[in-house]
């Protein structure tokens with residue numbers, strides 16, 4: 242039972258998608274010479290590389306069983322796919338923007354029949370329908386920011402993350418239409434027929450996300466201070482305590498700790514009397 246995963250071939254979400262899959266244990270066999278199709282170290286899983294914007298359609302029509310791409314593109318295409326996970330990278334917003342000198346500062350300033358340039362005609366149309374404002378939409382395939390300055394449109398909708406591009410082009414944000422990040426999607430038919438393998442992939446990928454920002458803290462402690470140590474360890478399901486055979490009266494303790502708490506926790510543990518403290522990176526939490 243073969244599973245084919247569609248990944249973005251270029252652009253900013255391509256490398257993180259490949260890395261995430263590889264951290265999940267599904268590395269590409271030939272990661273350097275990336276071709277249209279790649280085998281992975283699991284002989285039931287292969288990868289195909291296509292444009293991020295084509296992935297929703299390819300997953301919907303079964304050319305791929307699964308895919309990783311932006312929610313903006315999934316919603317724009319209205320493709321019949323099932324969303325499995327928010328992968329929390331490639332965060333951006335689709336926003337409505339106007340030239341800085343425009344009198345449009347909020348959505349209520351937008352005049353009927355304004356012209357809006359966009360790479361996202363469906364999402365933009367849906368947004369203005371919801372707002373009950375009739376507009377004319379001009380579909381572009383890139384560099385949308387230029388449109389208001391060459392007489393093509395009054396407003397634009399475009400993706401933004403840092404806001405630098407809008408600022409550089411003397412545009413200001415008027416409203417947010419959609420918050421996006423990369424999502425893991427699946428073909429509904431494949432999900433029925435190959436659910437077990439698909440769930441394994443999802444678990445692997447989710448394990449990587451769950452491990453992000455977490456460390457494994459391990460140490461040796463004298464048994465008599467164990468209770469104090471336990472109360473200082475904000476463990477997930479632990480801490481786990483095991484016997485140190487060569488040293489009676491000493492136990493080994495380990496627990497998963499949020500990265501931002503590690504400094505504080507380790508200092509507390511040291512004061513209590515913990516020794517040989519190790520802070521270890523975690524690859525996956527399954």
Ligand SMILES: Nc1ncnc2c1ncn2[C@@H]1O[C@H](COP(=O)(O)OP(=O)(O)OP(=O)(O)O)[C@@H](O)[C@H]1O
Pocket residue numbers: 251252253254292293294310311312313314331332333400401402403421422423
């Ligand atoms: N500025 C951004 N910050 C974060 N994520 C973004 C940004 N721009 C786009 N994205 C996300 O990445 C997806 C793919 O966009 P990207 O620009 O990387 O690829 P592309 O437009 O297909 O390629 P290219 O821009 O090279 O033609 C978008 O649909 C969106 O989900």
Ligand SMILES: O=P(O)(O)OC[C@H]1O[C@H](OP(=O)(O)OP(=O)(O)O)[C@H](O)[C@@H]1O
Pocket residue numbers: 383384385399400401402403404405406407
């Ligand atoms: O808010 P910022 O951090 O400045 O990012 C926003 C820019 O990023 C995307 O463009 P991209 O770099 O993908 O180029 P493109 O327009 O050619 O797709 C998007 O279309 C904006 O232009």
Ligand SMILES: [Mg+2]
Pocket residue numbers: 252
């Ligand atoms: Mg782009």
